[in-house]
Amino acid sequence: DVKVTQSSRYLVKRTGEKVFLECVQDMDHENMFWYRQDPGLGLRLIYFSYDVKMKEKGDIPEGYSVSREKKERFSLILESASTNQTSMYLCASSLPSRGTEAFFGQGTRLTVV
Amino acid sequence: SQKIEQNSEALNIQEGKTATLTCNYTNYSPAYLQWYRQDPGRGPVFLLLIRENEKEKRKERLKVTFDTTLKQSLFHITASQPADSATYLCALDMSTGANNLFFGTGTRLTVIP
Numbered sequence: 001d002v003k004v005t006q007s008s009r010y011l012v013k014r015t016g017e018k019v020f021l022e023c024v025q026d027m028d029h030e031n032m033f034w035y036r037q038d039p040g041l042g043l044r045l046i047y048f049s050y051d052v053k054m055k056e057k058g059d060i061p062e063g064y065s066v067s068r069e070k071k072e073r074f075s076l077i078l079e080s081a082s083t084n085q086t087s088m089y090l091c092a093s094s095l096p097s098r099g100t101e102a103f104f105g106q107g108t109r110l111t112v113v
Numbered sequence: 114s115q116k117i118e119q120n121s122e123a124l125n126i127q128e129g130k131t132a133t134l135t136c137n138y139t140n141y142s143p144a145y146l147q148w149y150r151q152d153p154g155r156g157p158v159f160l161l162l163i164r165e166n167e168k169e170k171r172k173e174r175l176k177v178t179f180d181t182t183l184k185q186s187l188f189h190i191t192a193s194q195p196a197d198s199a200t201y202l203c204a205l206d207m208s209t210g211a212n213n214l215f216f217g218t219g220t221r222l223t224v225i226p
Contacts, residue, residue: 004156031213035216040122040218042117042202042218042219043157043202043216045213048213058213090156090157092156098144098206099144099145099206101147101159101162102157102159102214105156106156107154107155107156
């Protein structure tokens, strides 16, 4: 069964902390994505990667960075967490070709206090 | 500006009836359009994909239409069941540019027994 696994379901962090969200996929997909999902705003793309060590900014990259050292792993880093980064974070992966589905992880509900 | 709108935030329907969800977009030219299902606290799960040159696609009780002139997709669930209750997201897959999906905000469907 194909899988995208996010390291935590729930996370509570303090303002100013550095936060790491990890995502691993077992499908050998080239593309990996990080989205955040907020009520009324839908899924918004933070960063994506189409190859190891490659990354591209999405619509809302400010306050975030990413790392992809291995094909199967894509990490999202909040350099200094703020309360407006409280959200549901979703990782996804897909093949590089057009018209293919994205596979999502179960999500990480991050609360910054 | 670019926009993806799903007809309503919430839709209630009686069991056994056909649910129809709408996805409208402006200032996009997607090559493909995808529909996902998302249960509370979970990541989206892919349901169906339709190409720009296809008018209609079916899968079991699901039917999707795609009208590139109207810039609209309709998603139908026939003989709806309480287990169909979830949030449904449409996603646009562009033919050019970075390989990622642009999501609507979703419609929360409740099927009443």
